Amino acid sequence: MKQILFAAIAFVFALNVSGQDIKKVRNYYDKKDWPKAKEAVELMLANEKEQKNWEAWYYKGLVYSQFGKDAALKGSIQDVWIQAYEAFQKAMELDPKQTETYMTLRSYPVFDSYLELQREGNDFYNKQDYVNALEKYKAADKVGRFIFKNKWALSEVDTVLYYYAGAAAMQAEKMDEAISFFQKICDAEIGGEGYDVCYRYVTYHYDSKKDFEKAQKYANTGRRLYPNDTYYDKLDLDRERKNGVGPELFKKYEAVLSKDAKDYDMRFDYAAEMFNWLFMDQKAPADQKGTYFDKIISELKTCIQTDSKKPDAFLLLGKVYFNDAANMQDELKTIKGTTPADTQKKNDLKAKMETRMKESIPNLESALALFEGMNQAELMKDRRQKNEYKNTLYLLTEAYRFIGNTEKEKAYQKKYDALNG
Missing domain, CATH: 1.25.40.10 (Tetratricopeptide repeat domain)
Incomplete structure (x- = not known):
């Protein structure tokens, strides 16, 4: 009987201690004495039995949140906002109804953890x-x-x-x-x-x-x-390109450009694809060569109107005229006859070749001016740009050689040699 009585007294004493401990935590919290509130709640939770007390965990979340808001105290608790959240989470596990009621009364303090962690993430992101x-x-x-x-x-x-x-x-x-x-x-x-x-x-x-x-x-x-x-159309373009370059690919380019007419890079790529197909791959049907030639010229002129500060469209436009002249020269070699008709055909081709070369020169010189206006140290580091710069000088040398302007030919040859030296 005596043992049962002592056990009962001990139980009541334990309840009183527990009640006194949480009351102490509440008291320190209400007085905004955050260090003492932290000490009291941590002392409570050091007791294994108190770890099942939802209110102790709830108050730990509250106290840690206050540490997180105080610049002088924040650094004393590692991952303070995570720990505050985990305390609220534990309280919900132990007694969801009571915890939610208390959460409601204090306007859901767990939101502080959510907002502050996101703010800290933004700070790191900006850095x-x-x-x-x-x-x-x-x-x-x-x-x-x-x-x-x-x-x-x-x-x-x-x-x-x-x-x-x-x-x-x-x-x-x-x-x-x-x-x-x-x-x-x-x-x-x-x-x-x-x-x-x-x-x-x-x-x-x-x-x-x-x-x-x-x-x-x-x-x-x-x-x-x-x-x-137009991103997804461009993805379709990449897939179509795997099937080969030709009219089907060009139709897809047209569809993309109909949505974004000012896309310089896309329009330039379209012109470059047609250029390679027409002049390098020699795959264009004979009866369509003129149509594609005119189309390339048109697209490149639109590029220049869109952005005249880039050398690419000027250079490619110069190449179009230059290569068309080179094709005529190949055609000229196939005319073996000496009849008046053959002679006339040769003379017409020569005149047309000269016109094409003269058309190439101002575009190539515009490209050259843009290259030379760049930071030369940076230009020399960029392999692609450097090669295009050299190519521009080479084409100008050849174009002036063709039309017989020796002075210009030598001037550009000298620049070209210096670049290769």
Whole structure:
């Protein structure tokens, strides 16, 4: 009997201690004495029995959140916002009804963890520390899913957070993680400014993996949400190119350019594809050569109107005239007869060749002026640009040689030799 009595007294004493401990924590918290509140709640939770006390965990979340907001105290707790969230989560596990009631009364303090982790992620992102930014965004998402699961707020797809998490992962070259975040946005078919990159990136990812079914799925959604985005048409172009260059590919170029007439690079690529097909591959049917020649000229002149600061279109336009003259020279060699008709044909071809060479020169000189206006040290480092610069000088030398302007020929030859020296 005596043992039972002592046991009962001990039980009551334990309850009183427990009640006194949580009361002490509440008292320190209400007085905003955060260090003492932290000490008291941690002392409580050091007791194994108190670890089943939902209110102790709830107050730990509150106290740690206050440490997170105080610049002088924040550094004393590692991952303070994660720890605050985990304390609230533990309280919900132990007593969801009581915890939710207390959460409601204090306007859901767990939101502080969500917002602050996201802010810290933004700070890292702005500093281009993408690895740490990604970790903070992932932590924020963990809190966000907890909030959403309990139906306190947020949505199934946290679009802004997922966008920046995906962007950070992409910059950190963690491609699988970038896809996982972007794909959530795509699967939810979220539209609006900025989110077009998600559909592009996910489409590209699956296309590069040769999973064309998934690539097409996301491309179709991207096209529907962003009808003026030509990215997916360009992807189609790349696929068509694998089937060979020719009229079918050119039709696709026309379709893309009908949507974005000011796309200099696309228009230039179109002209370059036709140039190679016509002059280098010699695949254009004889009766269509003139049509394609005129088309190339037209596209390149539009490029120049769009951006006259780039040398590429000027140089290619010069090459078109130059190569057409070279083709005429080859044709001239096939005329072996000496009849008046043959002689006339030869004279007509020579005159036309000279006209073409003269047409090439101002375009080549425009390209040269742009090359020479560049930072020469940078130009010499860029292998492609350097080769195009050399090619421009070579073509000018040959063009002036053809029309018999020895002075200009020698001047450009000298520049060309100096560049190769």
